[in-house]
Amino acid sequence: MISWYFLVLLSSVLMGLATIVAKVSLNEEHATQFSAAVTPIVTLLSLLFIPWANFQLSPEQWVVMIVLGAFNAYNFLLSSRVYKHGELSIASPVFSSLPTLLTVLLAFLFLGEVLTVWQYLVILVMVLVTYFLVFSRKERGAILGSPEKRHVLYLMFLYSFLTAVTTIVSKYLLSSINPYAFLIINGVLMSISFTVIITARYGGLKEIAQTMKRYKLPLVTNALLTLGYRVTYYVALTVAPVALAQPLRNTIFIVITVGFSGLLFKEARIAKRLVLGLALLALAYLLTI
Numbered sequence: 001m002i003s004w005y006f007l008v009l010l011s012s013v014l015m016g017l018a019t020i021v022a023k024v025s026l027n028e029e030h031a032t033q034f035s036a037a038v039t040p041i042v043t044l045l046s047l048l049f050i051p052w053a054n055f056q057l058s059p060e061q062w063v064v065m066i067v068l069g070a071f072n073a074y075n076f077l078l079s080s081r082v083y084k085h086g087e088l089s090i091a092s093p094v095f096s097s098l099p100t101l102l103t104v105l106l107a108f109l110f111l112g113e114v115l116t117v118w119q120y121l122v123i124l125v126m127v128l129v130t131y132f133l134v135f136s137r138k139e140r141g142a143i144l145g146s147p148e149k150r151h152v153l154y155l156m157f158l159y160s161f162l163t164a165v166t167t168i169v170s171k172y173l174l175s176s177i178n179p180y181a182f183l184i185i186n187g188v189l190m191s192i193s194f195t196v197i198i199t200a201r202y203g204g205l206k207e208i209a210q211t212m213k214r215y216k217l218p219l220v221t222n223a224l225l226t227l228g229y230r231v232t233y234y235v236a237l238t239v240a241p242v243a244l245a246q247p248l249r250n251t252i253f254i255v256i257t258v259g260f261s262g263l264l265f266k267e268a269r270i271a272k273r274l275v276l277g278l279a280l281l282a283l284a285y286l287l288t289i
Contacts, residue, residue, distance in 0.1 A: 004239050019092065023084075038222050046183050049183060069185070071162055078159040094160065103164045105164075107243040110168055113241050182234055
């Protein structure tokens, strides 16, 4: 059996690459249209895993899955909006650190996952390093003083909270639901949610079709990477403590996205952010020993 460490590592790499592709596409496309167009492609590709899926769910599990699918769709939309309007080298650390802290707390409260004192201290240091990675004293004032940046920061915090909640619920469900069935059902429910959103606010399925026609290659590339990082993470969560899997996955994600932010998007303070990202990677390694 493949170690969950390797699956989490692979998931984080694929997630980082998917985010880079999304950021490039979102420079030209609206966040809602992009999210609504890529989700059904991911769902269609996920059908490849039907031979390994077992769809025997209880009525209660179906209800939770429906609610989870709607929350995952909204959270995916939130991340797209932040990537479009914010700096990737700031968004990715926030999207990694805050959900990690909240996930560890919720895993302790609701799943009974208990780490060592050393591991809790390492996670706390990771959060502090992320804070310095994201903000300088000057930037804190600029972000809090700008309405647009305050809005992006609000979306980041909302995303972080919802990510922690959906991760805990996913971990709970994956203890009794086949991960491939979970992947397919979640994708279908997310696609339905985006169809409702795009129909209520924009041009409906016609809008999705036009976006697919304009951005064939980026959408398919992003969909393949998204499918990859989801399925590897779901399979890992069937055996891995989420309080360990989440920090490991998010830390590697930070290093990848911050590094590409300097190369592709010419964002500021990349050298400092990359050094701190590597420090996070070292801390993540300490979690596993």
